[in-house]
Structures are given as structure tokens and as C-alpha cells.
Amino acid sequence: MQPSSAVRRSSLRQQLADAIRDEILAGRLPAGGRFTVKEIAEHYGVSATPVREALVDLSAQGLLDVEHHRGFQVRTITWGEYRGMVEARSLVTEGVFRNIVARGMQGMPDDTALASVRRRGAAASAAARGGELDVLIGCDLRFWRELTVLIRNRPICDFLDRLRTQIWMYSVPHLRRRPDLGEVCWQDHTALADAVCGRDLETIQRLVGDYNDHAITVMARITGNSGRPGPAPGDGPEAGDGDGCETGDGDGDGDGAGTGD
Known part of the structure; x- marks a missing residue:
């Protein structure tokens, strides 16, 4: 080389x-x-x-x-590991936003910082709709990283960033084989950013839940693996043939661009 x-x-x-x-x-x-x-x-x-x-x-x-x-x-990530990562991400992000709800959005940054999050979200949504996987990965990771920074808790930010990256690692090989990325990838980054900018806590919680549900639901459908909790039968590299698309078709999750929160 x-x-x-x-x-x-x-x-x-x-x-x-x-x-x-x-x-x-x-x-x-x-x-x-x-x-x-x-x-x-x-x-x-x-x-x-x-x-x-x-x-x-x-x-x-x-x-x-x-x-x-x-x-x-x-590292080779199995289906069971992938599913566990998404479930861990879901639990942590739901807790983060529950705390924000309890605080009534107190301590959130000003509109200038939130506008930057929205720009990131718009770029990620556009890449998802266009099926531009390489662009989507970077946009999704940056969007969720910048969004998570708003809570001002570095250990949580770092933990979620590692999960997103590992989820993308698992997803990418399967996504590259699909001709319909614009249909299977989660595309509601802009909607989530708008909800954050508007302090719409109910919509924030719904979209974050959708995002995490989507990662499991879509990947399970594509690979034929079980999306239910518990050990995945035949767990191994070949069993985890999922597509953890970080962008979505509306059932709520895909990591990625985002693996990436």
C-alpha cells in the first residue's frame, strides 16, 4: 500500500x-x-x-x-449483541429524556445551539431519503452526538457514541446489499430536531422511541431473526444478518447515521 x-x-x-x-x-x-x-x-x-x-x-x-x-x-458483532446494544441505547436515551421532562427542559442550551442540531438533522434526513449510505453514517453519528451533548453529561455521551458506532458496524455490510436504502432507513432526524427546538417533550419521546424500535424491527424483518427480548436462536455472525439502519421508514430506529443518539 x-x-x-x-x-x-x-x-x-x-x-x-x-x-x-x-x-x-x-x-x-x-x-x-x-x-x-x-x-x-x-x-x-x-x-x-x-x-x-x-x-x-x-x-x-x-x-x-x-x-x-x-x-x-x-470485531464481529452478532445479532444478539446488536439487539442488546439497541436495547441498551433505548433504555439510556429514554432515561435521558425522562430527566429532561422532569426538569421541564431547564438547562437546555439557547436557540443558536439548537439550530445547529437542526442543521445536522436536516442533513441526516436528506442522506437517508437519498439512500446515500456513506453520507448518512457520518451525518447520523454527528447528529446524535451533537444532540446528546445537550444533556451535558460526558460519560453518557461517550457511552451512547460507542453504542451507535458498534450498531453501525453491524449494519453497514447488510445495508450495502440493499437497493432500497431510502425506504428502509429512518428519516425523522429533522422532525426530532424540530421537536427539540420547540421543546415538544411528548414528540421527542415518541420519536426517540420510534428510532430505537426501528433498529430492531427492520433488522429482524430483513434478516429473519427474532426481535423479541431474550437470547437469539443460533446467535452468531451469520445469525446477525440484520440491517440496523440508522435512518428509518417510520417504525422508529436505525442507528446510524449513525451507528451512532
Whole structure:
């Protein structure tokens, strides 16, 4: 491989982690793929130390598995794991918005900050309608990250961001095989952003619930897996052939762009 110019020399550790994560989400580093620190360092034309640090960070985020004396492997996420991630995301986000309801939206930022969330939502909705998967992934992750930042709780923001990224990891290979992305992907980012800007708590809760329900319902329908709680029969890489689209057709969830909250 020729050295890549995509990574600048400043903040190499974080830039490398971001670049490798993007490769995983784009499917260019597929689940089960193996590589070494040396291979990544040569690809980006950098030294081994920041690469090793970046890969350790991605392992801590649940994106890579460390193989003793063999390097790193892109994590393979099963259907059961995917479903558990979506359910965890649902529980946390519902709790977040219940707290906002209890506070009566006190402490929410001003209209300028909320307008930025709405712009992110409009971009994600447009990418979903157009079936532009690569654009959608980035827009969805940024939208939910910016929306979640509004609660001003960094540990929750980081936890949900990791879940969204892992959900997208699982979804992308299945979504790339579909010709109808504009129909199966959740598209209500703009509606949710409008509800947040309008302090419409009832609509916020309904749309967030729809978003999370959609991830399970659509993926189960596409893959033939059970969407019900409990262990998934035959759980394994082949059983989790779902499509956790982060955008939706109205039944409420898809992670992604967003995996991504």
C-alpha cells in the first residue's frame, strides 16, 4: 500500500483512531479482518507508536479485538449483541429524556445551539431519503452526538457514541446489499430536531422511541431473526444478518447515521 496523506502530523493518535474507525464503518476493514501495527503504520506513513495507541483505543471502544502475537482483528458483532446494544441505547436515551421532562427542559442550551442540531438533522434526513449510505453514517453519528451533548453529561455521551458506532458496524455490510436504502432507513432526524427546538417533550419521546424500535424491527424483518427480548436462536455472525439502519421508514430506529443518539 502507498502511504496515505489523509492523516496530518498533529494529534496523530486521535486522527489515526478516527481514520481507522471510518475505514471500519465504510466496510473497507470488514468484520473478522486482521492486520498488524506495522501494516497500518506503513499504510499511513507514520511510526508504530501512535498506531499502536490508536488501535488500543479502538479496542477499548469495542471495535477491535486484540490477538496475542497476531495483531488486531475487526470485531464481529452478532445479532444478539446488536439487539442488546439497541436495547441498551433505548433504555439510556429514554432515561435521558425522562430527566429532561422532569426538569421541564431547564438547562437546555439557547436557540443558536439548537439550530445547529437542526442543521445536522436536516442533513441526516436528506442522506437517508437519498439512500446515500456513506453520507448518512457520518451525518447520523454527528447528529446524535451533537444532540446528546445537550444533556451535558460526558460519560453518557461517550457511552451512547460507542453504542451507535458498534450498531453501525453491524449494519453497514447488510445495508450495502440493499437497493432500497431510502425506504428502509429512518428519516425523522429533522422532525426530532424540530421537536427539540420547540421543546415538544411528548414528540421527542415518541420519536426517540420510534428510532430505537426501528433498529430492531427492520433488522429482524430483513434478516429473519427474532426481535423479541431474550437470547437469539443460533446467535452468531451469520445469525446477525440484520440491517440496523440508522435512518428509518417510520417504525422508529436505525442507528446510524449513525451507528451512532
